Amino acid sequence: MGTSLPIFYDCLNCPSYCCTYPRIPVTQRDIARLARHFKIDEDVAERRFTKRGYDKRERVLRHQKDEHFGTACRFLDTETRLCTIHGSRPTICRSHPTSSNCGYYTFLMAERRDQGDPEMIVRAYNLPGDTRVSGD
Numbered sequence: 001m002g003t004s005l006p007i008f009y010d011c012l013n014c015p016s017y018c019c020t021y022p023r024i025p026v027t028q029r030d031i032a033r034l035a036r037h038f039k040i041d042e043d044v045a046e047r048r049f050t051k052r053g054y055d056k057r058e059r060v061l062r063h064q065k066d067e068h069f070g071t072a073c074r075f076l077d078t079e080t081r082l083c084t085i086h087g088s089r090p091t092i093c094r095s096h097p098t099s100s101n102c103g104y105y106t107f108l109m110a111e112r113r114d115q116g117d118p119e120m121i122v123r124a125y126n127l128p129g130d131t132r133v134s135g136d
Ligand code: SF4
Pocket: 009, 010, 011, 012, 014, 015, 016, 017, 018, 019, 096, 097, 102, 103, 104, 105
């Protein structure tokens, strides 16, 4: 019988910083899953939900405006901070983070403790004008 490792983060107590990464790459299987979820064709899903990534073969999730981090994945509910397509989210979202720790969560909790504010959202801006993922 395996022993599960402790986990030192709580995604439900976090503003979903990882959903604001500029580069959230998706596979063709992810796009097909999104197409099934929204009952649309795969090529429509690809155009509507993704854009060119770091190279011409890579597709990354499109973003929307976000008051806390500048932009965030278009599927993030920016009020509740929850994923609106949880059951159909891309593979990379299911596997993140890949360790017992989340660096942002450690940072967030340290700042909340230091500043005595359990609700504060620690900002970490994405670089404005990062043209490597600007395929809009
Ligand atoms: S993995 Fe980290 S940054 Fe992402 S939602 Fe969970 S605690 Fe927040």
